[in-house]
Amino acid sequence: MTSLPPPSLRLDLDTGALASNWRVLDRMSGTAKAGAAIKADCYGLGAAQCLPILREAGARDFFVAHWSEVPGALAHCPPDEIAVLHGLMGRQDADFARQTGVRPVLNSLQQARLWHDAGGGVCHVMVDTGINRLGLAMDEIGDPILAKLGIDVLLSHLACADEDEPMNARQLDAFRKVIAKVPHRRASLANSAGIALGSDYGFDLTRPGLALYGGVPRPEMAGELRQVAYPKAALINIRQIEAGEGVGYNATFTAPKPICVGVVSLGYADGILRSWAGANLLSDDRALPILGKVSMDMIVIDLSAAPELKEGDWVELPYYLPDAAQQTSLSQYELLTLLGDRFRRDAV
Structure with a gap:
């Protein structure tokens, strides 16, 4: 097969x-x-x-x-x-x-x-x-x-x-x-x-x-417990958009200038809900802002900070749970258990 x-x-x-x-x-x-x-x-x-x-x-x-x-x-x-x-x-x-x-x-x-x-x-x-x-x-x-x-x-x-x-x-x-x-x-x-x-x-x-x-359910445990889960997504498309063009459903983001954007195959069907809008993905600690609404299977990100990225390259969603909970207003429990089965789970 x-x-x-x-x-x-x-x-x-x-x-x-x-x-x-x-x-x-x-x-x-x-x-x-x-x-x-x-x-x-x-x-x-x-x-x-x-x-x-x-x-x-x-x-x-x-x-x-x-x-x-x-x-x-x-x-x-x-x-x-x-x-x-x-x-x-x-x-x-x-x-x-x-x-x-x-x-x-x-x-x-x-x-x-x-x-x-x-x-x-x-x-x-x-x-x-x-x-x-x-x-x-x-x-x-x-x-x-x-x-x-x-x-x-x-x-x-x-x-x-x-x-x-x-x-x-x-x-x-x-x-x-x-x-x-x-x-x-x-x-x-x-x-x-x-x-x-x-x-x-x-x-x-x-x-x-x-x-x-x-x-980290209590402050006394901060610094004692380590992050376990690191969600990552591959870039499936890269494109240039011009000033004045909108991004995603309802065009909630409008480009203020020409920018290079990337699309990752990640969305609310994978547990990354629309409350992530306005957050960043990362490439080597460089922030790649999410643009517009999170879709079911796709998120558009600004690649201005990492212009060398190409289709097939991987970017990371910051997932230190206390910080992610503050960013999204989701509980740490929800952030973990919402992660979908389309992620390949790799021990590293």
């Missing part, structure tokens, strides 16, 4: 930075061990590329959201290291968990009974200490069904860990009450931001996600 031509989009992944970020977060977790949230295809960067690096660095507890994410994780780690956060929707989920050895995170008494009736086995249990999403309510933690389960990790999730809010302390106090009443082997409360709140929040296992992939 004829092989496909190379793509015109790359997502270069600094695997050394990824491994370093996990080690930093593991160290910051104190006596707790750091796991890794790998849901949403490792936050958009690619489980096939990231999961082996995280495991080699030392991670042994991996969290996905959907059962559909399990096969991709099983290709790189044993089933008893994988947990599914969304729990059991029915008997088929329970049977799949038992057959594969993957750990369900039980989020209600109904799920607890379903797991027990299906034959049980090792599981995790989520308790809601205030975020009001998934998890057992505080007044349900005394239910006898919980004592019949083989609970490995007892979890809860912080709602405001990225801010200095009194709710953090309230959730910590509630979680301490929970772990005193529910039999379990390990306890886990802190996400990426929660790790920076201090050793009281660490317990036995932390669950970083965003920070692994280059996000």
Whole structure:
């Protein structure tokens, strides 16, 4: 079969930075061990590329959201290291968990009974200490069904860990009450931001996600975490436009003088939304301003600072997440998980 031509989009992944970020977060977790949230295809960067690096660095507890994410994780780690956060929707989920050895995170008494009736086995249990999403309510933690389960990790999730809010302390106090009443082997409360709140929040296992992939959820982590993802696009066209000519849909940019422009095969279908308008791409640290609106598959850039560029050359989209979030008004989570599958993900 004829092989496909190379793509015109790359997502270069600094695997050394990824491994370093996990080690930093593991160290910051104190006596707790750091796991890794790998849901949403490792936050958009690619489980096939990231999961082996995280495991080699030392991670042994991996969290996905959907059962559909399990096969991709099983290709790189044993089933008893994988947990599914969304729990059991029915008997088929329970049977799949038992057959594969993957750990369900039980989020209600109904799920607890379903797991027990299906034959049980090792599981995790989520308790809601205030975020009001998934998890057992505080007044349900005394239910006898919980004592019949083989609970490995007892979890809860912080709602405001990225801010200095009194709710953090309230959730910590509630979680301490929970772990005193529910039999379990390990306890886990802190996400990426929660790790920076201090050793009281660490317990036995932390669950970083965003920070692994280059996000900086709290100021204390700035300078500690390294950028992992570097989106790059090839120039597919170069042209000269004259003064007074417009660029792109609705001609929102009008050339004030003759300029050389380039077109890159990058757009909002790849997760680069129109909020990037007015930002720059880069060539060897030279700014190449985005002109006009971002299209579905194309962005036009001003090549005045790099007149030697030619079709086929690569330019980079600045993607240090705190700066990109400020530029676009998107969250750091959105910036990562929006990245489309037309990027070829390359470990560098």
